[in-house]
Amino acid sequence: MTMMAGDDETQDRPRRGRSGRSERGGAAARRAARAGAGPGQQLTYIRRALKPYEVLDEEALALVEANADTVLEEIGIEFRDDPEALALWKEAGADVRGDRVHFPKGLCRQLLKTAPSVFTQHARNPERSVEIGGNATVFAPVYGPPFVRDLDGMRRYATIEDFRNFVKLAYMAPSIHHSGGTVCEPVDVPVNKRHLDMVFSHMRYSDKPFMGSVTAPDRAEDTVAMARILFGEDFVDQNTVVINLINANSPMVFDETMLGAAKVYARANQACIVTPFILAGAMSPVTVIGTLTQVLAEVMAGAAFTQLVRPGAPVLFGTFASSISMQSGAPTFGTPEPSLVSYGAAQLARRLGLPFRTGGSLTGSKIPDAQAAYESANTLNSTVLAGTNFVLHAAGWLEGGLVSSYEKFMMDIDQLGMQQRMCEPLDVSENGQAMDAIREVGPGSHYLGCAHTQANFQTAFYRSSIADNNSFEQWAAEGEKTAAQRANQLARSWLETYQAPPLDPGIEEGLLDFIAKRKESMPDAFA
């Protein structure tokens, strides 16, 4: 950049300086770990030093809670096609009419007293085990898309190879603390068998904690059986090793499939995330307070149900918040209303004493462009500031959840690294105060070479793995790449260098035997 006439008026413009400082040894490793700059150094789950941001005052919270109690008692929640569930509710003192359960005031809250406010989900590598609840935040990848946007820019159906690739990338990503679940739908594997390959992929290609299958009770049973092979039978009964997504069929319905999976997991002492899947305006009222009321009622009913099945089984207060476009019915992300719902729901969850799940890096954009980034950043910022404990869809989500994107994944994990840094305690030590540096430098000089800067610069600032902060000229000389193009290169290089974590050969054989036998017992159908 050459200075030109009148340049002195452009006051808020940064100066650019010199380049190059060699990296090495311990400091480089520390830096890499803190920067989220590449595979290798892993960060443990976040312990938030900053307090959550809250949008509801006491009066509004009490109002929502009272209204949710009214919904539970007066309108009720349907537990469909599950006589066992209805019998459990009747026994617990609820007023059951057909599939509709009406809850006497206080019943759900009473039942929820046995649910833990914090629990550990164990990983096969104990260093990767995570806490869920309290001031902990855990990032997990995208869940559910049938499509991928691949590294050649094609949008196509996902395969089991894509599935393994996303597991590998999540394993390598320092700020992804969890292997997730359906990182994409491997549609090249028959639908009745694919859960086996998915669960195995998490177990084999990662050592981080993971999620189980919820699409049928027997698939949940298979998940638990495989977890017993991996962790040992007793360990699984006494500890939580798998966490599972139990969506409400909003408004105010839990269906047979989800109830079936919830029963399997709760009985096995495994964790359920009870999540009203809300596109406000379709599945809930168009207002924030109305949506929060319904969400609270649904979660209280669903979460209390897990405690009927097995008191003490871990259960999360989940919320998936989006607004619907009143013109086309399409969901919209990154807008103010879902953020407000997330903030409010997090407060309600804390008052209920349950760990909280919401958000992620959500967007409706078809490609990893500015829309994707604005929407994802808005969602992620409110997710983290809300004090969310479990963040599904934290990386890789595109097109309203229809697409898992490699490029978006790499861009998002960079953002997750920033969020993790943001949650660290502020350093108020003598070194953090830096008074000696201010004295040493004094007016009119600069801090580039001072002792304090030399001692701290390796770890002082988060270093993005995606952002290009070079000069325009250098960026142009390097081909005018977009962030998505740089993310593409990074994903390729990570996948090339991936190395599987070790797994006991006896356990691997046991898992493969189990899968082979289960597959043999199933019809070879895509249905």
Add this chain to the structure above:
Amino acid sequence: MTMMAGDDETQDRPRRGRSGRSERGGAAARRAARAGAGPGQQLTYIRRALKPYEVLDEEALALVEANADTVLEEIGIEFRDDPEALALWKEAGADVRGDRVHFPKGLCRQLLKTAPSVFTQHARNPERSVEIGGNATVFAPVYGPPFVRDLDGMRRYATIEDFRNFVKLAYMAPSIHHSGGTVCEPVDVPVNKRHLDMVFSHMRYSDKPFMGSVTAPDRAEDTVAMARILFGEDFVDQNTVVINLINANSPMVFDETMLGAAKVYARANQACIVTPFILAGAMSPVTVIGTLTQVLAEVMAGAAFTQLVRPGAPVLFGTFASSISMQSGAPTFGTPEPSLVSYGAAQLARRLGLPFRTGGSLTGSKIPDAQAAYESANTLNSTVLAGTNFVLHAAGWLEGGLVSSYEKFMMDIDQLGMQQRMCEPLDVSENGQAMDAIREVGPGSHYLGCAHTQANFQTAFYRSSIADNNSFEQWAAEGEKTAAQRANQLARSWLETYQAPPLDPGIEEGLLDFIAKRKESMPDAFA
């Protein structure tokens, strides 16, 4: 902008149709106003209903304040090449040695008691006047870039036509509350004359409040003189009609140019934004607490100086926070450390009783891609949640402030609309609670057609003017456009439909006469 096939499904695009003030009343106006969907309905400045987010506890705040007092007393701040300034400080009781001023403990705080914590900056259209301070937030456009990225995708030097275009777009943008200052550098106008054309452009092509020239004391005098023509002499003396950027030359220096401009404006009862321009690691220590300490010391000295010049003159606590890349020296944006500095500085400003300026939509990206959006969104989210009162660079900033971008401007104002919506009070009325809707719909149905949805959907959700939330198929059929391409179309259509606000012909003539005379008196030099 012609409507195209399938346009009915492009729900999240603004209805452009008509321009100017002709659209009004009823649902359409409310919708446009709340959606930030296009020119026409203007939103007044934000009155935040949500409380600021705070990252420093009482202990940390007291520590920073005590350390800043030590910096002021022990190290001191330089007021360079301005004997008048040094004399004022001496008279006030400071210990002046050469250009270096040492401040007895409590002196700056004492002087700052005369500075207003909230004031009004008047616009020539009284409806566009803004409050600065308290729970008010004002968005102003990008400031300073010598380059533009134009609507043909060229990166080139900015011209006075670009300057006028950005003034026009800011005038039309519902969530831009302020016309700003150097929206770009019109480098085709001689540097000694361009301030006249810039100030005139704000006065003529917008009716929103604006900023004055600070690059030389006589240019500040010209600004005040032109303001007197526009508003009347008495009005200007008694009211604030122009706000001005007075940057510290960090670390711990105020230079002659900035002091000269500050004196002109403070004397004229006009507002100064005293802003340490910080790339942490170069102009301040690499730590957050160290940076906050230096920022507080610099602002206290600079802001107190304005009160020496004229007690009661409005002055802001400004902070421009960025971190430097220790590898290349380039500034980085949207990372955690600048956000933490902004949050902390906002708290310090509130404790000092001064209105606060920071942030904006900052990015180091060369193009309006995902990097630009992630970084801008991270910065803007922390800016607004910090409780910032005056947000410069809220729209259009690219490439670390070297470039004003039309496309980025259009994308950013959409984000500003979302932030404005986010700051509105939550509706806890009976309508907001939506209990009748929940009763009407009941389990297993949907809210799309219910009475409550029908009554509220026009204004229930923020509607983006940039996001595409159509199906993949429709998006593909429409040419697979990026957010930047949609922003390009929108900027073109706005500029086509721009209509200047009326201005009294006598005043316009007075301004043009003044400018002609001033220009005649100057050498025709680019220097």
